[in-house]
Amino acid sequence: MSSLNKPIQNRPNDHFLDLPPLPMDAEGLADGFSRYYAYTFGRDHDCQSAYYPYKALAMTLRDRLMERWKQTRAAYDDSKCKRAYYLSLEFLMGRALSNATLNLGLDQAAEQGLYQLGLALEEIASSEPDPGLGNGGLGRLAACFLDSCATLQLPVRGYGLRYEYGMFRQLIEKGAQVEEPDHWLRDGNPWELERPEFTQRIPFGGRTESHRDHRGRTIVRWVDTHDVLAVPYDIPVPGYRNDTVNTLRLWKSAATDEFDLDEFNAGSYPESVAQKNAAEHITMVLYPNDASENGKELRLRQQFFLASASIKDVLRDWIRLHGHDFSRFAELNSFQLNDTHPAVSVAELMRQLIDEHDLEWDEAWDITSHTMAYTNHTLLPEALERWPVRLFRQLLPRILEIIYEINARFLAEVALRWPGDNDRLRRMSLIEEGDDPQMRMAYLAIVGSYSVNGVAALHSTLLVEGLFKDFHELWPHKFNNKTNGVTPRRWLAQCNPGLHELLDETIGTEWVCDLAQLSKLAPYADDAAFRKRWHAIKQDNKRRLAEQISQICRIDLPLDAIFDVQVKRIHEYKRQLLNILHVIHLYSRIKQGDTQDWTPRCVLVGGKAAPGYYMAKQIIKLINNVSQVINKDPATEGLLRVAFIPDYRVSLMEVIAPGTDLSEQISTAGKEASGTGNMKFMMNGAVTIGTLDGANIEIREKVGEENFFLFGLTAAGVDSLRHHYDPNGIIASDPTLRNVINLLECGHFNQFEPGIFDAIIHSIRNPHDPWMTAADFASYVEAQEQAAATYRDPERWQRMSILNSACSGYFSSDRTIAEYNQDIWHLPTVKPSR
Numbered sequence: 001m002s003s004l005n006k007p008i009q010n011r012p013n014d015h016f017l018d019l020p021p022l023p024m025d026a027e028g029l030a031d032g033f034s035r036y037y038a039y040t041f042g043r044d045h046d047c048q049s050a051y052y053p054y055k056a057l058a059m060t061l062r063d064r065l066m067e068r069w070k071q072t073r074a075a076y077d078d079s080k081c082k083r084a085y086y087l088s089l090e091f092l093m094g095r096a097l098s099n100a101t102l103n104l105g106l107d108q109a110a111e112q113g114l115y116q117l118g119l120a121l122e123e124i125a126s127s128e129p130d131p132g133l134g135n136g137g138l139g140r141l142a143a144c145f146l147d148s149c150a151t152l153q154l155p156v157r158g159y160g161l162r163y164e165y166g167m168f169r170q171l172i173e174k175g176a177q178v179e180e181p182d183h184w185l186r187d188g189n190p191w192e193l194e195r196p197e198f199t200q201r202i203p204f205g206g207r208t209e210s211h212r213d214h215r216g217r218t219i220v221r222w223v224d225t226h227d228v229l230a231v232p233y234d235i236p237v238p239g240y241r242n243d244t245v246n247t248l249r250l251w252k253s254a255a256t257d258e259f260d261l262d263e264f265n266a267g268s269y270p271e272s273v274a275q276k277n278a279a280e281h282i283t284m285v286l287y288p289n290d291a292s293e294n295g296k297e298l299r300l301r302q303q304f305f306l307a308s309a310s311i312k313d314v315l316r317d318w319i320r321l322h323g324h325d326f327s328r329f330a331e332l333n334s335f336q337l338n339d340t341h342p343a344v345s346v347a348e349l350m351r352q353l354i355d356e357h358d359l360e361w362d363e364a365w366d367i368t369s370h371t372m373a374y375t376n377h378t379l380l381p382e383a384l385e386r387w388p389v390r391l392f393r394q395l396l397p398r399i400l401e402i403i404y405e406i407n408a409r410f411l412a413e414v415a416l417r418w419p420g421d422n423d424r425l426r427r428m429s430l431i432e433e434g435d436d437p438q439m440r441m442a443y444l445a446i447v448g449s450y451s452v453n454g455v456a457a458l459h460s461t462l463l464v465e466g467l468f469k470d471f472h473e474l475w476p477h478k479f480n481n482k483t484n485g486v487t488p489r490r491w492l493a494q495c496n497p498g499l500h501e502l503l504d505e506t507i508g509t510e511w512v513c514d515l516a517q518l519s520k521l522a523p524y525a526d527d528a529a530f531r532k533r534w535h536a537i538k539q540d541n542k543r544r545l546a547e548q549i550s551q552i553c554r555i556d557l558p559l560d561a562i563f564d565v566q567v568k569r570i571h572e573y574k575r576q577l578l579n580i581l582h583v584i585h586l587y588s589r590i591k592q593g594d595t596q597d598w599t600p601r602c603v604l605v606g607g608k609a610a611p612g613y614y615m616a617k618q619i620i621k622l623i624n625n626v627s628q629v630i631n632k633d634p635a636t637e638g639l640l641r642v643a644f645i646p647d648y649r650v651s652l653m654e655v656i657a658p659g660t661d662l663s664e665q666i667s668t669a670g671k672e673a674s675g676t677g678n679m680k681f682m683m684n685g686a687v688t689i690g691t692l693d694g695a696n697i698e699i700r701e702k703v704g705e706e707n708f709f710l711f712g713l714t715a716a717g718v719d720s721l722r723h724h725y726d727p728n729g730i731i732a733s734d735p736t737l738r739n740v741i742n743l744l745e746c747g748h749f750n751q752f753e754p755g756i757f758d759a760i761i762h763s764i765r766n767p768h769d770p771w772m773t774a775a776d777f778a779s780y781v782e783a784q785e786q787a788a789a790t791y792r793d794p795e796r797w798q799r800m801s802i803l804n805s806a807c808s809g810y811f812s813s814d815r816t817i818a819e820y821n822q823d824i825w826h827l828p829t830v831k832p833s834r
């Protein structure tokens with residue numbers, strides 16, 4: 001037995017945890033900080049590292065979170081209320097220190113306390129490694145949602161994986177992406193609390209056996225399994241100044257203590273240790289694919305590991321609070337599945353209820369199908385997860401049996417509704433037949449859930465008209481929309497201190513938790529003095545961004561230029577290529593002397609490509625080559641600058657969004673489910689240039705068409721053009737595009753690297769180009785010209801900028817979470833007991 005599980009013999013008396021509340025003023029914080037620095041970490045004046053001040057401050061804040069964390073847990077337990085669990089393979093949390101400082105209301109006290117010690121909060125905060133436990137939008141959404149749940153005081157717990165290595169660090173060498181492992185835990189993580197006492201045991205492999213019990217019921221046992229331990233690490237999630245601290249519980253895989261004695265005795269020490277290694281591999285590394293399935297066995301292991309450990313944890317809690325009666329379980333629990341990644345939860349909850357808690361099938365199904373809720377994040381066919389049935393048979397044999405049974409019962413229901421419609425049965429089956437049958441994870445999620453939602457109005461409509469049409473016909477009531485949002489704490493209050501202060505002064509402080517209040521800004525768009533202050537803040541933020549770019553890229557950006565920014569994962573559907581074609585066009589205009597009424601422009605592009613995504617990596621290389629040619633050409637001085645920002649991540653976005661004038665949201669219509677980068681930019685006063693895609697549509701509705709630069713085909717237009725798309729015809733008849741393609745084809749941007757952009761050129765000229773880059777080019781250039789002309793009229797631009805902020809209230813994740821709660825979860829708000 002581990003010493004951790006050995007019970008204490010001497011009962012401590014009841015008062016030993018009656019501690020006085022910790023001081024929340026500058027002196028108290030400085031005192032706590034100095035103690036950690038000197039005693040816990042043993043550093044003194046000689047220490048040069050910025051890391052120890054960070055750690056000392058983190059511990060000081062963590063103590064203050066700890067008190068509130070316990071009180072929040074106690075309040076949830078005492079109320080025995082309904083709870084929800086957000087299951088996600090990714091949580092892109094970003095740095096915790098400034099967020100904890102802001103949400104605890106300690107920003108000023110910490111600043112002052114440290115100042116008294118001769119230290120600067122901002123510098124200390126920038127020593128924190130940025131935990132990159134997610135790829136992009138999906139993982140960042142999970143993080144924004146946790147912030148909103150805590151701020152709304154909802155009993156929601158996040159469940160995820162504690163990857164040893166997060167998203168890779170991106171370097172640019174000779175213009176190309178190079179990936180470097182991100183060992184973010186190397187120096188420890190002061191924000192996590194290991195909870196070995198809640199370790200779970202997760203089965204893999206083995207086989208099933210069945211027998212009949214004394215009542216004649218068939219009992220199935222999953223035997224000869226290779227078990228892996230799941231050890232939880234808890235991360236505090238503070239609400240905004242409300243004493244609530246919720247939990248993000250991340251699982252780390254570990255080997256069981258057992259050791260293969262047979263192997264060992266046979267002299268195979270390596271084999272006996274190999275299993276230990278295999279076990280520890282499960283949470284070793286985050287898969288770096290955004291919006292594309294992967295099909296690797298280890299990934300399925302990760303998914304089941306998360307599902308099984310989290311469900312066991314929830315059932316353990318249920319039994320602790322409610323005993324072994326599960327009749328009210330569905331009434332008091334919801335699981336929200338963040339995309340299909342945790343969809344195996346449907347079968348795993350069935351398995352645990354039936355095999356481990358002795359429920360009958362019907363009872364277990366009634367509970368499961370009223371407990372699970374599924375959020376879809378993509379319409380891209382290559383992102384729809386399917387797993388080979390043979391992999392399930394080998395890795396999760398009991399789960400496969402349960403899915404077969406779910407499928408048989410489901411198809412019987414379909415057959416009853418549409419007798420004789422065999423084609424429909426084949427289409428809707430959870431198993432796609434073929435030489436190598438595949439499990440359709442999205443279908444499993446739909447069948448097992450009581451709610452299925454998309455993440456923006458257009459996306460939810462396209463889902464029920466296309467991908468999930470058959471399911472919508474069967475169960476229309478399950479389908480709903482929840483337009484994404486982002487947290488105004490991190491994405492406005494924290495990242496834009498200048499604007500924060502102006503907002504407080506102008507409309508009061510309530511906007512931080514009620515972002516709709518930003519609408520009070522609208523009248524100030526007509527106030528010249530206010531516009532001037534607005535502009536000054538934007539220019540300050542542009543200076544801060546330009547300093548970063550100068551340090552990172554050695555490129556100087558003129559502050560009077562329009563800062564035109566596209567940062568997001570590199571993907572063909574997001575069309576960074578369209579952006580760079582426009583840049584080439586601008587360069588060509590400069591070279592031709594066509595610079596009358598020119599608007600100076602800095603084009604910034606950033607984002608990571610999945611390591612195996614050839615075209616995305618080519619696009620990065622092209623952007624860097626174009627940037628090289630343009631920036632070193634004296635003709636472009638003061639007119640055009642192009643920079644590729646390496647290693648795009650949350651902490652960089654916190655500098656980028658406040659310093660952006662023009663937000664590029666230019667995906668092929670119908671392909672971007674929602675986007676959330678678009679919302680961060682809008683809040684911070686950037687104007688969007690974009691297609692009618694994802695949440696752009698709702699952004700344009702809120703801000704008004706006159707304050708949005710629209711271009712391109714609609715989703716319906718894209719679909720109908722597909723049959724007769726002729727990019728070569730478009731290029732031939734558009735001199736502007738012809739000229740741009742000509743510069744590419746003649747090798748102007750790859751003088752010493754012949755042919756390297758051939759694949760890109762082919763993709764533009766391909767009549768089957770799914771992203772239809774050529775189709776939207778002319779319309780994009782025209783919208784860019786309008787944006788440039790508008791920017792030359794500062795009064796008009798500042799008005800648009802203010803109105804974008806003023807109309808961004810709807811895109812707070814507080815609104816999104818309030819809707820999830822109203823329509824799907826039905827949780828009470830619970831205040832911590834004091």
Ligand SMILES: *Cc1c(COP(=O)(O)O)cnc(C)c1O
Nearest residue numbers: 136137568649650653675676677
């Ligand atoms: C917001 C955010 C994203 C999502 O951006 P989209 O433009 O919606 O794709 C991705 N990565 C990071 C680091 C973010 O902060």
